[in-house]
Amino acid sequence: MSEYAFRKIDIDALDEDVILPSDLYDPDPRGPDGVLSDAKSKSAEVRNLISRGDTVGALSTILTEPPYGEGVDEAKDLTTTALLLILNSTRSTEIPAIVKELSPEQQDHLMAYLYKGMAALGQGTDVSGSVLLTWHEKLTEVAGVGCIVRVMTDRRTL
Amino acid sequence: MGNTEVAVCANSNEAQIYARVGDAWELQHTLAEHDKLITAISWAPQSNRIVTCSQDRNAYVWTPTENGWKPALVLLRINRAATCVKWSPKEDKFAVGSGARTIAVCSFDEENNWWVSKHIKKPLRSTVLSIDWHPNNVLLAAGAADAKAYVFSAFIKGVDSKPEPTVWGDRLPFGTICGEFSSPSGGWVHDVAFSPSGDVLGFVAHDSSLNVVYPSGPGAPPTAYISVKLTSLPFLNLAFTSETQLIAAGHDCQPIVFTGSSSGWALSHSLDDPTSSSSRPLTPHGTGSRVPSGGVGRLGNNEAFNMFKAADSKQLDS
Numbered sequence: 001m002s003e004y005a006f007r008k009i010d011i012d013a014l015d016e017d018v019i020l021p022s023d024l025y026d027p028d029p030r031g032p033d034g035v036l037s038d039a040k041s042k043s044a045e046v047r048n049l050i051s052r053g054d055t056v057g058a059l060s061t062i063l064t065e066p067p068y069g070e071g072v073d074e075a076k077d078l079t080t081t082a083l084l085l086i087l088n089s090t091r092s093t094e095i096p097a098i099v100k101e102l103s104p105e106q107q108d109h110l111m112a113y114l115y116k117g118m119a120a121l122g123q124g125t126d127v128s129g130s131v132l133l134t135w136h137e138k139l140t141e142v143a144g145v146g147c148i149v150r151v152m153t154d155r156r157t158l
Numbered sequence: 159m160g161n162t163e164v165a166v167c168a169n170s171n172e173a174q175i176y177a178r179v180g181d182a183w184e185l186q187h188t189l190a191e192h193d194k195l196i197t198a199i200s201w202a203p204q205s206n207r208i209v210t211c212s213q214d215r216n217a218y219v220w221t222p223t224e225n226g227w228k229p230a231l232v233l234l235r236i237n238r239a240a241t242c243v244k245w246s247p248k249e250d251k252f253a254v255g256s257g258a259r260t261i262a263v264c265s266f267d268e269e270n271n272w273w274v275s276k277h278i279k280k281p282l283r284s285t286v287l288s289i290d291w292h293p294n295n296v297l298l299a300a301g302a303a304d305a306k307a308y309v310f311s312a313f314i315k316g317v318d319s320k321p322e323p324t325v326w327g328d329r330l331p332f333g334t335i336c337g338e339f340s341s342p343s344g345g346w347v348h349d350v351a352f353s354p355s356g357d358v359l360g361f362v363a364h365d366s367s368l369n370v371v372y373p374s375g376p377g378a379p380p381t382a383y384i385s386v387k388l389t390s391l392p393f394l395n396l397a398f399t400s401e402t403q404l405i406a407a408g409h410d411c412q413p414i415v416f417t418g419s420s421s422g423w424a425l426s427h428s429l430d431d432p433t434s435s436s437s438r439p440l441t442p443h444g445t446g447s448r449v450p451s452g453g454v455g456r457l458g459n460n461e462a463f464n465m466f467k468a469a470d471s472k473q474l475d476s
Contacts, residue, residue: 017259023283024305025344104387108343144389146366153345153365155305 025155027069035067039075043082050089056101058086063106066113068156076158083113084127087135095138107143112151112158114139165189165208167196173210175227191218191229198242202249211240211254217264219252219273232273234262242288248295250317255286261300263312263332278310278333288349292356296321296330299359301347307361307369309337325357327376336376342367342385345392348408353398362393362406370404372420382420405429 012018028035042061049058062083067075090098102110117132140148163186167173173189173196194213201208208227211217215236218229234240238257245252254262254275259282262275283304290299298312311330313321326336337359341347345365352359359371366389372382393408403426407413413429 019283019304108387146388146390146392149392150343150345150365150367150387153305153363154343156344 021070021155025069028067028072030065032071032075035072036075036078038065039067039072039078043078046082046086050086055086055090055094056098059083059098059110060102060106062086063102063109063113066109066158068158079158080113080116083110084117087117087131088127092134095135096142099135099139099142104143107139107147108150108154109158110135111139111143111147112154115151116158165199165201167199167210169195171195171212171214173199173208187227189218189220189227189229192216194239197240198244200243200245200252202245205249207245207249209243209245209252211243213239215240215256217243217254217262217273230272232264232275234264234275235277236260236262238285241286244289244291246291246295246312247293251295251312251314253289253291253298253312255289255300257285259284259286259302261286261289261298261310261312263298263314265314265317276314276332278312280333281335281338282308284346287347290350290352292324292326292352293354294321294324294356297324297326297336297352297356299350299352299361301350301361301363303346305341305344305346305363307337307339307341307347307350307359307371308335309359309373310335325373325375337371337373337380339369339371339380339383341365341369342387348392348394349396351396351398351404353401353404355401358398358401360396360398360404362396362408364392366390366392368393368396368406368416368423370418370423384418384420384423386416386423386425388425 030038046058046062049061062079066079099107114132114136117127118129121129163175163177165173165175171192171194174185175187176183177186189210192210192212192214196210196212199208199210206222208220209217210220215234215238217232217234217240219232220227220229234254236256236258240254240256242255243252251263251265254264256262259279261278263278264273264275267274282302285303286300287303288301296311296313296318298310300308300310309326311332311334313330313332321330327334341363343365345363345367347361347363350359350361361369363369366387368386368388370384371380374381391409393406395408396404396406398404402419403415403417405413405415412431415426415429416423417426418424
């Protein structure tokens with residue numbers, strides 16, 4: 001496979017004006033520590049809201065200003081776990097009404113987490129593919145394919 | 159010209175000019191000078207000149223003579239493909255966007271009988287995909303693959319006289335950044351357009367967004383920055399028809415009219431809705447998903463989709 005070896009050369013190292021991820025989006029103004037403490041308090045709040053049966057409240061809490069970008073892996077994990085908990089504890093007949101309650105911004109974030117969940121299937125997460133697919137179907141019916149396109153283009157990965 | 163001629167490039171290195179003869183279009187001229195694919199054509203309606211730009215990193219200005227159209231050299235000085243070109247409203251300049259993170263603003267050099275360019279480089283971080291001129295002949299909008307829309311001054315000494323102050327700024331030496339706006343979800347900017355007055359900037363991006371910006375003055379944040387998140391696939395082009403109306407079209411296979419003001423913009427109607435009974439759709443495969451209730455885009459009802467759907471419920475023999 002020697003003819004493909006050139007593909008592994010880091011040509012960016014030769015470029016003085018290389019474009020970095022930070023050139024394409026602004027980092028979270030809260031900073032890594034602020035993001036983590038926010039994620040912790042939201043995650044606790046979500047558990048509280050779920051136990052009271054307020055799924056819409058829980059979802060919109062966790063989908064407001066979620067952690068993104070680099071260096072906030074712990075906050076991302078906390079948020080993802082809390083979100084999957086909500087998805088698992090919702091009956092499928094309730095999903096359409098819940099999704100409609102969310103703002104367009106929150107719908108985009110939810111779609112991003114659905115794809116993140118699908119990518120992590122079979123890697124020790126306790127969420128099933130059929131749950132994610134049901135949410136995906138209902139969300140696409142409300143937010144359209146535009147929502148999926150936004151998840152694919154957004155470099156602020158959740 | 160006069161709605162009787164059209165210049166097209168059939169995905170090759172040649173541009174062709176067709177003229178309307180009776181009910182048909184006849185090939186009149188072929189503009190052959192480029193080595194690679196022509197990426198954009200702009201025809202100046204008053205001075206009757208055509209500028210073409212290409213992946214071969216060159217642009218030519220074509221003038222009609224008795225022996226057909228003759229090309230004039232443009233010194234673009236770019237090291238990547240040219241992607242878009244547009245004549246300024248007064249037709250004494252044009253701008254070329256390129257993959258070299260550069261916009262070349264070109265004006266005529268009579269001494270040498272060629273076109274020379276001045277470069278706008280900063281703060282472009284990626285390929286320039288679209289450009290549009292402000293009606294004052296000085297300001298230039300650009301949309302780039304770094305997910306931003308920019309407004310620059312393209313003032314050329316000796317060509318332009320000092321412009322009247324606008325909402326974009328009053329002192330405008332070449333290369334001044336008068337505005338820099340990000341798309342809401344990081345989609346690269348497909349197209350930019352000024353409103354007829356030039357006081358409003360619109361752009362469409364690949365994150366399925368339509369954005370309209372109302373600047374408030376130099377250095378100040380805009381009065382309004384409206385982002386419409388679409389349920390459909392992204393738009394590729396937009397054009398203002400008035401200060402309160404624009405038309406956008408793209409991957410959704412239908413031109414859509416939007417209306418609005420600085421307090422908000424919203425979808426008005428489609429000009430070619432494939433689901434409406436009175437329409438004669440130009441393209442039969444519109445995703446038709448603007449109205450999100452009707453299922454998921456084009457996946458709703460076609461043979462291939464149904465086959466996979468059925469395969470899911472069949473039992474495998476092995």
